[in-house]
Amino acid sequence: xxxxxxxxxxxxxxxxxxxxxxxxxxxxxISVLRRFAVALGTAPQAFGLxxxxxxxxxxxxxxxxxxRPYADRGLVTRQQWNSVIRDASTELWLYGMAEFGYASDDxxxxxxxxxxxRGCRVRILLLNPDSPIAEVIDRDEGHSPxxxxxxxAAALARFGQMxxxxxxxxxxxxxxxxxxxxxxxxxxxxxxxxxxxxxxGSNSPTFExxxxxxxxxxxxxxxxxxxxWKLAKDWHQ
Numbered sequence: 163x164x165x166x167x168x169x170x171x172x173x174x175x176x177x178x179x180x181x182x183x184x185x186x187x188x189x190x191x192i193s194v195l196r197r198f199a200v201a202l203g204t205a206p207q208a209f210g211l212x213x214x215x216x217x218x219x220x221x222x223x224x225x226x227x228x229x230r231p232y233a234d235r236g237l238v239t240r241q242q243w244n245s246v247i248r249d250a251s252t253e254l255w256l257y258g259m260a261e262f263g264y265a266s267d268d269x270x271x272x273x274x275x276x277x278x279x280r281g282c283r284v285r286i287l288l289l290n291p292d293s294p295i296a297e298v299i300d301r302d303e304g305h306s307p308x309x310x311x312x313x314x315a316a317a318l319a320r321f322g323q324m325x326x327x328x329x330x331x332x333x334x335x336x337x338x339x340x341x342x343x344x345x346x347x348x349x350x351x352x353x354x355x356x357x358x359x360x361x362x363g364s365n366s367p368t369f370e371x372x373x374x375x376x377x378x379x380x381x382x383x384x385x386x387x388x389x390x391w392k393l394a395k396d397w398h399q
Contacts, residue, residue, distance in 0.1 A: 171201035228375040232368040235344075235355050242370075243346065243353065244269055250277045250348035256321075257287040257387055258344030258355070259299070259310065265317035271324045278328035287391055290336035291315040298340070302360050322399035335394035345387050350374060354383055 165176040165183070172179065181187040182198075189195055232238055243263065247254050254277050256264050264270050274284055289296060291314040300309050318334065325332045344355040350373035355366050373380040 168198075168201060172197050228371065229379060230370040232370070235366050235368040238353065238368055238370070240267065244273060246346055246351045246353055246370075247277070247348040248273055250282050251280045252282055252349050253347060254282050254284045254349075255287070255345055255347040255387060256285075257346070257390070259289045259341050259357075260314040260317045261286070261288060261344070261346075262313055262317045264346075265320040271327065274324050274332065275327040278331035282331065284328055284332035285391065286321050286332070286334040287387070287394060288317060288321075288334075288336055288397075289314055289341055290338050290395075291318065293336075293338040295338065295340050303362050318397060319399065322397075334397045335391060336397045337390055337394040339390070339393070343383070343386065345383050347384075347387070350380070352380060352383060354379075 165179045169176045169179045174182075178187065182189055182194075189198075240263070244267070247256075254274070278284055289310070291311040296311040296314065297307055299305075300307055303310075318336075321334055325334060341357050343357055344353075346353040351370075352372070353368060353370050355368045358366055369379070371379055
């Protein structure tokens with residue numbers, strides 16, 4: 163983004179934006195900080211500010227891609243994770259290495275069964291526990307050999323039990339490629355966690371967004387999921 167483009171989004175001249183950028187004009191006014199947060203598509207919390215109705219209005223208006231960032235996946239509460247999938251009626255995805263948080267959550271079997279009864283398509287996409295990639299990830303993350311494979315196998319067993327209640331509305335597949343991202347989708351809502359190599363999942367950044375607020379982000383991750391799904395193979399217990 164150029165200074166002119168950022169100035170257009172914030173209502174300042176390119177010269178004034180440059181002064182802010184170089185520290186010549188200190189950014190001490192909260193309203194100015196909020197204006198830049200909205201223009202950059204950044205949650206005001208990242209600037210140490212509380213969310214405001216002004217920000218909500220901009221999100222509702224769909225002005226550009228609006229994404230809520232979390233520095234660590236562990237900062238997203240279990241209630242937030244479940245709220246993304248709880249009301250899904252068309253598409254529900256759990257895609258990652260193991261998604262063990264969902265597999266081990268006592269509330270998830272009921273959530274998946276209810277969404278399936280509503281006619282929702284449920285797709286689970288996990289790393290193949292038999293893939294040699296699992297050992298590479300254990301090494302990269304400092305775990306004993308077999309740690310990830312055991313975790314994925316346990317998650318698959320739990321999801322297999324849930325599939326019995328969901329019937330043919332739920333499918334499970336496994337992939338063999340080195341994992342790059344976790345995508346949790348409930349209709350138009352997504353929680354996305356990129357996998358930086360050598361970092362465990364809970365220490366990786368996570369982004370929350372909706373299709374109507376961040377259409378470009380949503381479309382790109384949806385395409386990535388669909389491409390990986392096509393290359394994966396069905397898993398049967």
